[in-house]
Amino acid sequence: MDSTSQMADFSESNFIQALSLGKTEKTPVWFMRQAGRSLPEYRAIRGVGSILDAVANPSLAAEITMQPVKRYGVDAAILYSDIIVPVHACGFGIDIIPGTGPTTDRPFEGESDLKRLANFDAKTDTGYVLSTIEILKKELEVPLIGFAGGPFTVASYLIEGKPSRNFIKTKQMMYTQPKLFESLLWRLTEITVDFLSAQAQSGVNAIQLFDSWVGALSPREYRRFITPCASEIFSSLSKFNIPMISFGTNTSELLGLFVEAGASAVGLDSNTEITTATKRLGDKVAIQGNLDPVVCLTSVDNIISQARQVLMDSAFAPGYVFNLGHGVLPETDPTKLVELVDFLHQNGEEIRKNERASATLANREEHIK
């Protein structure tokens, strides 16, 4: 393949086929946080300081993006970036403190703080991300995933001022100042649409919306506050005709709402079994996931045994991409992920096919119901 054809089209790749509910010859796989601290080659070139500095350096960011593709042979690259890149770029005043996470000294508290998010133009403010994509489109031999943070998750960082477990300030604003909260979510939605559209125009082959902490909301709260935003994001992006994956942790009760909002695929964490999601979501949605990242800290035998179970669970998913239930843990031994990817590529479709064949009619009916 020459690079021109690669830039144009990965539609026949196993990754895009799986997300489009098409045919796969091998089970496609990538890992959330595949580029990052678990890779010695990453630690070697990354240096110290904020991840935001590395993201703002296109040749470095492109190199980091490609490292796991080279090392693991995964079926997709994901842009080396962070969900707070756009709000950082528009001058809100937020940074990522190593070991802590996104932190701001001036949390979002009122109407006037919206001004700190007023100016965002993806091409101007995050041109470096688009430059990274341009480099990658010339170099990569696999599809490239673009991404953005979901409105709830980004809002929670702005409101809490730091990573949170209970989202108390965020929910207080949602309950007591719903208009303000909606204004914030809506502004983040506009930024996200702009940012993801620019990524799509630059040639990413799929996008993932990481609303990692949206599982803190009830379905009713999601429907009221997040559905309008997620629907706007997915419908604005639909013209690019690329798969759109929606992911969050503890979202078992929200998966159907992801689909209603327009996601073409859902990323599952390890708590929701793939069989359950397949039953609930029907035959129009691809599924991605969901090996527990902690499994990857154990022996190769155990990793493969549990990956086999995940593959069996996925047998009746209308489209399926292997992934973890959350990001690769920093202490993961990358040589084990190499073996996992080899196993999946060599055996994945066979295991899934055998599982379908061995299911009795009764099981099959239960699976596809």
Next chain:
Amino acid sequence: MDSTSQMADFSESNFIQALSLGKTEKTPVWFMRQAGRSLPEYRAIRGVGSILDAVANPSLAAEITMQPVKRYGVDAAILYSDIIVPVHACGFGIDIIPGTGPTTDRPFEGESDLKRLANFDAKTDTGYVLSTIEILKKELEVPLIGFAGGPFTVASYLIEGKPSRNFIKTKQMMYTQPKLFESLLWRLTEITVDFLSAQAQSGVNAIQLFDSWVGALSPREYRRFITPCASEIFSSLSKFNIPMISFGTNTSELLGLFVEAGASAVGLDSNTEITTATKRLGDKVAIQGNLDPVVCLTSVDNIISQARQVLMDSAFAPGYVFNLGHGVLPETDPTKLVELVDFLHQNGEEIRKNERASATLANREEHIK
């Protein structure tokens, strides 16, 4: 009522009736962590130091247990205690660091650490808890809830050595040393059965199993590792004929397994809607929950408006006890909870009844299906 009759029987109380799927004249309510830091009268008598010292003082623990009953007029008291009381009492070497939580310098790492849990006799080692129950049975005019931590949650504190978000060490042990992990869970199960049986013999009117973090497991993992333990706990306790509530956060996918294990009621966190749980769990199980604790930090108007929605959601639950989705937050204004309890007692059953009456036949079928 004289105290003798109170000791004997609260079977006609709204709380026990609701949990037994019987008739309720008022919607019963209690709050997880109703006794605690949100109450000024608690802070006044509690003093500094470990909660474990306060728990070990029966007259103090009884007084603290009764404070929220006096203040809020809730329909049940819950023993002032902590889920690590038995493992602390048997000499494992674990304490509760204020502001941090359960902490041990010597986490559970191997077979030899089982010896640190070898000796537990509820009457000898936690006699103070039973003395607290005896005091309360003379004083209380509402049912008393006994409780214990679930095996996974207690095991996670012993293995991690401190509160954890990802349970990495716990899951690693589960994956790589399943026999050791099962031995630990099983020993904790024996301790829990002994501890809860002693509480039941001393006269508690219901028990709640707090497996607060078991939602970190997938249904498959729960079934393999926790179902045997939970089944043993509930079946051993069944001879006492008291309602048994199973609670954990992020357990949307596990609720059916709680019931299979023998729980007579499930406590819902705020993520799972009561209507969904009612549909999934059928007509043999009482439901408790699930107002988001953060709501209680907002205005009384908002608290009552959201409580009204919870009541409407509960209309078709076969038995229903109002509660929060997790514990009362320390910053909660207790005067607001007084108003909430008054509202629930005055309007709860009326709102639930109206919701049932106004449901069209179609809605009704959807609700009870």
